Amino acid sequence: MDIDSKLNILDIKSGDEASSSTQVQVDSKGTAEDKDELADSMNNLNVEASSSGQVGPAFRRKPVIIIVVGMAGSGKTTFLHRLVCHTQASRIRGYVLNLDPAVMTLPYGANIDIRDTVKYKEVMKQFNLGPNGGILTSLNLFATKFDEVIQTIENRADQLDYVLVDTPGQIEIFTWSASGAIITEAFASTFPTVVAYVVDTPRSSSPVTFMSNMLYACSILYKTRLPLVLAFNKIDVAQHQFALEWMDDFEAFQGAMRSDDSYMSTFSQSLSLALDEFYKNLRSVGVSAVSGAGMDAFFKAIEASAEEYMETYKADLDKRRAEKQRLEEEQQKRNMEKLRKDMENSGGTICCFEHWFKG
């Protein structure tokens, strides 16, 4: 190829917006002047790429996002309905998002409903999936458009105090899927975000069941890295005092297991020691989705967690984002250096660009 010919236009979009896109026109004559020009262009490109600043939308202090998770049947949907009733009665401005594509009917009106976007049964048919695969794929599809959901909430941010998020019945579909992580991170990078873990109190009265529930909550805390509020639900059936006692004093928990010398029992006793630190970082409230007990305490715990989010979690998030951006910039610089070398070695033929893009 004639090196005197105009080679190409490199259009690179860096950062999140097209506004930071940079056009570099390379007129490769292979002369020293051209090389200087090329170096200048690339330096400009680097500067603009790294000065693009914050990635993603600006952070807001309101509304607080409450992601409701919990084991199947723990009462998430009923609890969310109760939260909606409470917000309406207390003139708290709420917005409701349903992320369960398989739910048949909702007792509350959702402002944004995944079912309006993705037809779960169609997904199952088209991809030949079972129920869980269908829910997971529906959530994945929805996650690809989640920036629009964030944008919708951002547009209303001034008129909202809380966004209440209902999640699929099968807890692991949300907490252990890529789409669940994408959705959680999208929320947490734009608004203060708190996870409300709903516990079925009557079913957790056995120490072993209680321990497995707490281990799950612990894994969610470490996976999401967000403040977590334990909502001991159904206290109209069984009070949650026993749980508070077990969390407060591991000897009380071990005492409850003393009569049982099975492997599970001794294992749970050892775990209770390990979880002691985890319990200290939690807020726990007793609620009843049916009677409405504990709602004020729940919102107080959410407010305190949102404060904690701003003080601790947001700083951690900013640190992680800065580190991610630093690594991306380093990678970009390496790519630029590689491009510069390729251009110099080949006298600026088109193949170097191809090589760079494939690299």
Ligand SMILES: Nc1nc2c(ncn2[C@@H]2O[C@H](COP(=O)(O)OP(=O)(O)OP(=O)(O)O)[C@@H](O)[C@H]2O)c(=O)[nH]1
């Ligand atoms: N007594 C009592 N029952 C409750 C309470 N909350 C929920 N329930 C009952 O628990 C059952 C399950 O409630 P759901 O709200 O469907 O639970 P869920 O976690 O959303 O269920 P999935 O989405 O299917 O996992 C229902 O029969 C509710 O009526 C409560 O506070 N007290």
